[in-house]
């Protein structure tokens with residue numbers, strides 16, 4: 400079975416994880432910029448991180464023949480400081496030229512504040528003005544429903560944004576229909592302690608359709624499983640999905656979305 | 667391994683309600699007992715009462731309410747912030763899993 404891991408924070412994983420993913424059939428991994436687990440003190444910290452995402456990490460993955468792509472942004476958790484946000488936003492354009500960059504992400508909201516919305520709008524503007532794809536993080540737990548609605552309002556308000564070029568990640572049963580009904584792609588995140596189990600992920604594919612959905616593990620420094628996507632194939636088989644249908648969701652769907660970026664090559 | 671009336675232990679048969687029940691009953695039973703034990707544990711340690719438990723009990727009512735095959739959505743909504751206005755500042759430093767209501771503005 401082939402699959403693409405469209406959302407993994409590989410900088411926080413071991414090299415053994417790359418080996419395990421490739422062994423399980425992973426053909427490409429995509430890494431959105433995210434929170435380091437602590438707030439960075441300056442734009443220089445982000446400069447180094449963007450170098451890691453666009454230079455060092457692709458080389459580490461290449462040792463296993465695995466194409467590595469990345470998304471760039473200042474994450475919503477660090478968006479409360481508007482001055483820092485402007486400094487980081489100014490850094491991003493030079494990195495967008497690098498060969499493994501897919502677009503702007505994972506942007507979005509965390510605590511649904513006005514400052515976070517301001518920084519989200521700045522990122523959306525940057526993406527729209529350059530025709531970049533967008534990957535959106537939605538808030539966790541009690542903040543997800545409201546955050547998803549606010550994010551959709553920001554995206555809908557920008558006439559340049561084509562919903563087919565935006566994926567809203569970490570959807571659950573109360574947000575997936577909102578996202579799909581407005582024409583956006585939806586990402587389901589398989590995460591052991593929060594978010595979604597493989598069974599619920601397959602439920603959502605059954606309820607909301609497989610057309611504009613992808614599955615990801617979002618593995619990071621938390622309790623997470625870099626093999627959550629291939630493991631979900633087992634539950635898909637139990638529900639009667641054919642091997643073609645499984646590969647359709649786990650490989651062809653992310654490929655179809657990502658190939659809208661000219662820098663992405665189908666692996 | 668699944669146990670049931672049909673011989674589907676090795677090969678997936680066409681999905682049906684009975685087959686789904688066969689597959690998921692042990693998991694659902696274990697999770698329900700765990701849930702009961704957590705509530706007992708809170709009681710044994712003197713009890714607790716806050717917005718999280720209130721949301722939890724509302725969610726339990728939604729689980730018991732039949733129909734619609736949309737219990738997961740309804741449970742998630744019981745824990746969700748239903749407001750629509752952006753916050754001036756982060757209301758709580760981290761998400762707790764249940765909406766605390768209009769406070770600490």
Ligand SMILES: [Zn+2]
Nearest residue numbers: 431433505617
């Ligand atoms: Zn992420």
